[in-house]
Amino acid sequence: MRSSLRSPLGRAIGLGSAKEGVEHWWWQRISSIALVPLSLWFVISVIRLAGADLETVVNWLDNPVPAVLFVLLIAATFYHGALGLQVVIEDYVENESAKLAALIVMKLAAFLLAALGIFSVLKLAFVS
Amino acid sequence: MASDPRPLSPHLQVYRWQLTSVLSILHRVTGVALTVGTILLVWWLVSAANGPDSFEAAQGFLGSPIGLLLLFGWSVALFYHLCNGIRHLWWDTGSGLDLPSVYASGWAVLAGTAILTIVAWIAGLASWGL
Numbered sequence: 326m327r328s329s330l331r332s333p334l335g336r337a338i339g340l341g342s343a344k345e346g347v348e349h350w351w352w353q354r355i356s357s358i359a360l361v362p363l364s365l366w367f368v369i370s371v372i373r374l375a376g377a378d379l380e381t382v383v384n385w386l387d388n389p390v391p392a393v394l395f396v397l398l399i400a401a402t403f404y405h406g407a408l409g410l411q412v413v414i415e416d417y418v419e420n421e422s423a424k425l426a427a428l429i430v431m432k433l434a435a436f437l438l439a440a441l442g443i444f445s446v447l448k449l450a451f452v453s
Numbered sequence: 454m455a456s457d458p459r460p461l462s463p464h465l466q467v468y469r470w471q472l473t474s475v476l477s478i479l480h481r482v483t484g485v486a487l488t489v490g491t492i493l494l495v496w497w498l499v500s501a502a503n504g505p506d507s508f509e510a511a512q513g514f515l516g517s518p519i520g521l522l523l524l525f526g527w528s529v530a531l532f533y534h535l536c537n538g539i540r541h542l543w544w545d546t547g548s549g550l551d552l553p554s555v556y557a558s559g560w561a562v563l564a565g566t567a568i569l570t571i572v573a574w575i576a577g578l579a580s581w582g583l
Binding site for chain 1: 481484485487488492494495498504508509528538576
């Protein structure tokens, strides 16, 4: 019995998977692995900054490490969040036009929010 | 989708909930809530970048009862999604997929969420000076 569903001819001439099509699944995992340490770092930072004034926040982001980690956190969060919301929209919005519109609005909103967040971090990092 | 009027699966009126399905839907619910909650984070950052006055207003709102409630909900959702996300990554290796393991890791996720939330809020309130 063959251990594969693919035909011997298909294997011989290299037909079959285009090695694509799992990007969504794969990048959801990559971004989630990145977000495990990033989100724990974020929680610890928020705890340390509880009730802080702006000067304290600016002094904190003056250091390259928190500034870069914060930018990466925002990028990974919105990327991961957009991938997740995409699946939710695809699952629950049945009308094709509404689905497309919802996906476009969601993705553009994710870009807008990520850009606002990253620019704000950079402004705080460079202002001092 | 104009298809036959077939019953919805799972049949929600008679469906018996179990830990596995509840944790699964909670992963999606907390994921959506966290993504929507990032608006709060971006608003805080933009307020800080706008200057001391708007930053004071943002800090004041986050320290108000409504702000603290939002932060508490956001922290629970984050810790749950983080713990259950690690459970998913573990499953992706092909491990822990038998029924006893799935239940054990499910209870571990709930315990981890509770412990992380309590520890974070004790530390956060202490740092805030309460």
